[in-house]
Amino acid sequence: MLLLSLQGLALSLGISLLTGSLAKYIFGTGNWFYFAIFALVAGVFLCFHPLWKINEQHIVRHLDCHFPELEESTGLILKPQAKLGTLEQLQVGKIEPLLPKKNIFNDLNLKNWISYACLMVGLTTYLFIPARTIHSATDQEDAVHANIRKEEKVLPQIASYTVEITPPAYTGKASRQQNQLYLKAELDAKAVWSIRTNKAIRNFRVFFNEVEQIRLKPLNQDSTLWNFSRKLDKQGFYQLELDGKKSDLYQIEVIPDYPVKINIIQPKPQHTIDIGERMHISIKAQLNDDYGIAGAYISATMASGKGESVSFTEKKLPFEISFANRKSIALQKPIDLRSLGMKPGDELYFFIQAQDNKGQLSRSDVYMVNIVDTAELMSMAGMTSGVNLVPEYFRSQRQIILDTEKLLGERSSISTADFNKRSNGLAIDQKLLRLRYGKFLGEENETSIGGDHEDHDEHDGHDHGEEKFGDVQAIMDRYAHKHDIAEDATFFEPDIKAQLKAVLNEMWKSELQLRTYKAQEALPFEYKALRLLKDLQQKSRAYVAKTTVKTAALKNEKRLTGDQDKILAPRQNANLENKDDSREELRTLLSLLNLHRDGKAFATNEKALLQSAQRDLIKAASSHPESYLDALKSLRSLTQTKFPRPKDLDVVAKAIYQLIGTIPTKPQPQTGGTAKQLSDRYFNHLKN
DSSP: OHHHHHHHHHHHHHHHHHHHHHHHHHTOOOTHHHHHHHHHHHHHHHHHSOGGGOOHHHHHHHHHHHOGGGTTOGGGGGSOGGGOOHHHHHHHHHHTTHHHHSOTTHHHHHHHHHHHHHHHHHHHHHHHSOOOOOOOHHHHHHHHHHTOOOOOOOOTTEEEEEEEEEOOGGGTOOOEEESOSOEEEETTEEEEEEEEESSOOSOEEEEETTTEEEEOOOSSTTSOEEEEEEEEOSOEEEEEEETTEEOOOEEEEEEOOOOOEEEEEESOSEEEEOTTSOSEEEEEEEEEOSSOEEEEEEEEEEEESOGGGOEEEEEEEEOSSOOTTOSEEEEEEEEETTTTTOOTTOEEEEEEEEEETTOOEEEOOOEEEEEOOHHHHHOOTTSSSSOOSSHHHHHHHHHHHHHHHHHHHTGGGSOHHHHHHHHHHHHHHHHHHHHHHHGGGTOOOOTTTTSOTTOOOTTSSOOOOOOOTTOHHHHHHHHOOOOOOTTTOOOSOHHHHHHHHHHHHHHHHHHHHHHTTOHHHHHHHHHHHHHHHHHHHHHTOOOOOOOOOOOOOOOGGGTTOSOOTTOOOOOOOOOOOOOOOHHHHHHHHHHHHHHTTTOOOOOHHHHHHHHHHHHHHHHHHHHOHHHHHHHHHHHHHHHHSSSOOHHHHHHHHHHHHHHHOOOOOOOOOOSSOHHHHHHHHHHHHHHO
16 A cells, blocks of 8 residues: 555656646746646546555455466455364465465556656656746736846945836836836836935936936935936936946836737728628727727728719727726627618728727728629620620620529529529530630630530641551540640730639539529629629720810910010039038948957047047937947947957947948949950950
């Protein structure tokens, strides 16, 4: 029983360590997952091995089942000696010497080894697999609150300091304190510095971005307590100055508050409701924000009519859901287009506009829903003008739709057999039309459409001359009907060819429904094929511009008699701009830094160039302190120290490379013409 308990403990602990470590590395789960897996595995083990139910009878049954040499007589050993019969005493005397000689726990040892191996594997996994770091919005907030101390230099006059950061109220975050001068706070947060010095300070100033300075007043008579505050509305850096001694540069990092991010999942940006489909759409969207969403609605615009009689109607459709400043929310809005007053031929334009709890507005792209107009689709307007590639086939598809609607209207007055017969006949017409359109894509006819393939005329373009004996290719040519490849046998452009393939696909679906006597289901495919064909016919139409405006003839007596006093001689105005030489100075400084790699000190005129470059780095560090603040520190170190350090040179050079960027290559004029090149080639050829 003790060995079985150890086996269950080792197995449960090993599996929990193994699965918990893998889950923590892959999914970033917490330590609670270890205890959950341990309890689950231990519960399963106890279900199969209930330790509280083990007694002498279980042990006897186990020994009799696993050790045949005991001859199922283990239970006789447990009986008192006085109650044993003669044969039972003989049997006990026979099996009793076998017990010390046989290790009856061999099977348990094997299971123990498996359990111990599982424990070792789980322990190894737990020790050597690190936890995975997942960067989420919550982790970023924790990182802000953790205030990981960066390496920063503090003036020796400062004894202690704290910075209290109060985020804006809309973020829902509490105030926090930190003991470091590097700041990372939310946009528009308020920071309050409290500084204590170890001696009296006469002059205490604070510089922000080397542009703004604040002169502080002490809070006590000893001039050792100082306090100042600032609203953190932009990134940058600041510096402390105590009695003329300046501190290091401390970065201010601001976490921006982005507007609501809107992602519309359904419908597609261009959605068309075909004939037979429900005039209904379902809008699904996902909204995400940094701190909370205050609200959102759908701005819908309905367009109806054509030409100069187009009218627009705007509506705001709210979402029936409580936002409650949630950071992420999934929205769904079913819209019945008939309830909005839309009808076939109308269009719906909509977008989603959202507002976060700061008041920032954001909107999605504009999506369009178009309802196909049946009357316009069935009209023959425009069929007689312009260049029409396929007018006959276009009218045939229209006739199939009319016949299908007529068949559906007469369904209640005819028998099922007649309905099926007429539906099959429409399917044959649809097939013939599909095959005719297939010719435009180089497809071969089926069955007897267009004539028998084996009947050839002597002028059909196929030369089936006399075959040679043993010529396999000639024999194959006799029975093969060769044409050009279907994919290449077309004079259409690729977009028109793709639309023709879409037409054939819709005709296939229509024919399938008609073959199975489902005329109602075939009607949407017929309408879609007709819509694609009409759109194709509009694309293939050629228009000729007409000039109907006639101007009056000019009078010869008034030619060249106009007043020309206001006509002045041409004059060119040149605006000369001051050329910015800062980039040229930075390039010069870059080459100068390479000359001081050996530790050579900067000369006086070279330090002036360093001071000039410092202005550019201050400007860059004010907007991007994370990229240029270290370079500004290194540049100041170069101006203050006598011998430059290679590390400072590398940091400053890297920042200058980022500032000046890459120089685009300009085309260079050729030094000589074609004759010069020819003579040079001739001369080089003579030398070789």
